[in-house]
Every structure is written in structure tokens, then in C-alpha cells.
Amino acid sequence: MTLEHDDAQVVDAPVSWTAPETDLWVASRSGEYAGMVEFHDGHFVARDSTGNEIGFFSSIPAAQAAVDAAAATSSPRATRSSRPTGIARVLRSRQGGATL
Numbered sequence: 246m247t248l249e250h251d252d253a254q255v256v257d258a259p260v261s262w263t264a265p266e267t268d269l270w271v272a273s274r275s276g277e278y279a280g281m282v283e284f285h286d287g288h289f290v291a292r293d294s295t296g297n298e299i300g301f302f303s304s305i306p307a308a309q310a311a312v313d314a315a316a317a318t319s320s321p322r323a324t325r326s327s328r329p330t331g332i333a334r335v336l337r338s339r340q341g342g343a344t345l
Contacts, residue, residue: 260280268285269283279293279315280294282312289308299312
């Protein structure tokens with residue numbers, strides 16, 4: 246049996262946002278981690294789905310738009326890895342544990 250897949254018909258789901266902690270916003274797309282925004286030292290730090298820093302922003306909407314754009318350009322077929330180091334580091338430090 247052969248399955249055919251037409252890449253032109255792949256439609257990206259929108260990014261949804263949650264705020265699990267004060268000053269932390271986490272993005273997901275189709276149930277997968279898509280990035281995060283953290284308020285730190287007076288600005289909003291945006292990170293992509295792999296934990297890489299996208300940039301520093303003066304507002305939540307600007308930072309979220311950067312994460313949305315990064316999520317839109319990431320491959321929907323990328324290999325899923327464990328929780329990105331960036332969010333793990335933030336959550337662990339907020340819980341009083343050692344950083345990775």
C-alpha cells in the first residue's frame with residue numbers, strides 16, 4: 246500500500262497561547278510546543294520551539310508575533326524532541342531548582 250501526500254494541502258494550525266506562570270507565556274500549535282515569551286529585566290524575551298532566542302521586545306504582542314512567525318516558518322514535520330532547554334531552564338529556576 247502506498248500513501249501519497251500533497252504538501253501543498255498542508256495547512257498550519259494557528260498558534261495558541263497560555264500563561265502557566267506570571268510573566269511567562271507559552272505557545273503551542275497543533276498540541277506541540279511552539280515557543281515562549283518571558284518578561285525578564287524590563288523586556289519580553291521570545292524563544293522559538295527549540296529554545297533559541299528570537300529577540301527582545303517592548304510588548305507582549307510584538308514578542309508573541311515573533312514567536313508566531315517563527316512557528317509558521319518551522320517545518321511541520323520536524324522531529325519532535327524533548328522539552329526545549331530554554332523553557333526547562335525557566336521553569337526549573339522559577340521552582341527554585343538548579344538550571345540546566
